Amino acid sequence: NAGVMQNPRHLVRRRGQEARLRCSPMKGHSHVYWYRQLPEEGLKFMVYLQKENIIDESGMPKERFSAEFPKEGPSILRIQQVVRGDSAAYFCASSPRGGNTEAFFGQGTRLTVV
C-alpha cells in the first residue's frame, strides 16, 4: 500500500510562471491537507479538501493560490505568477476521514523560484 505520493519532489520556476504541485493520497483516503514550510519555520496550514469539496481554505493566500481535489486523480495545488517568497517546501497529508484520525504526509515538493 503506497503512501502519500507527491510530485514533483523538486520544482524550479522563474518569477511569473505557474507551479502545479500534485498529491495522490493513500489508498482509501478521501481527505487531503496542504501545508507550507519555509526554511527554519513551522508547518503552516493552507487548505483542507475532501473529494470535490474545499472544506477549509482559511490558510490560502487570497490571490494566485488555488487547490482542487477532483473525483478522479490527484489533488493539485496551483500557484500562479510565482514570486521568490513562494519558495518553500509544500507538504500534502491525507487521512481516511476527517475528525480525530491521524494524517500521513508525503515527502513534499520543494519549490524554488528564481
Added chain:
Amino acid sequence: RKEVEQDPGPFNVPEGATVAFNCTYSNSASQSFFWYRQDCRKEPKLLMSVYSSGNEDGRFTAQLNRASQYISLLIRDSKLSDSATYLCVVNRYGSGNTGKLIFGQGTTLQVKP
C-alpha cells in the same frame, strides 16, 4: 498568541537521558492530539496519538491535561536516532470547526553521544 505553542529548544541531552517536552493549546474545543516527528528537511511522521488517559509506546509516553490545556511527551533512555524536531498537533472538529490539523512550531532535540 499562537494556537499551539511549544518551546523551540534546542534541547541538548546525552544518550540515555530522559527528556520531556510540553505543548500548550489555546482553544478548549480542541479534541484530538498528536505528536509528530520531523527530521531535517523531511516530511513529518506520526509518532503517536495522545489520549486522555495517557498512552505509552516503548520509550515514549504522551499525556494530555485538558483542564490546563497542555500535552506532554516523555522520551526515556534517549538514543542518537531520537534527534529530530517534535511537533505537537491539535485538531478540533464539529460545531463549525473544520477538522484541520494545527501544528506547533516544534521542539528540537539533539541527543549527544
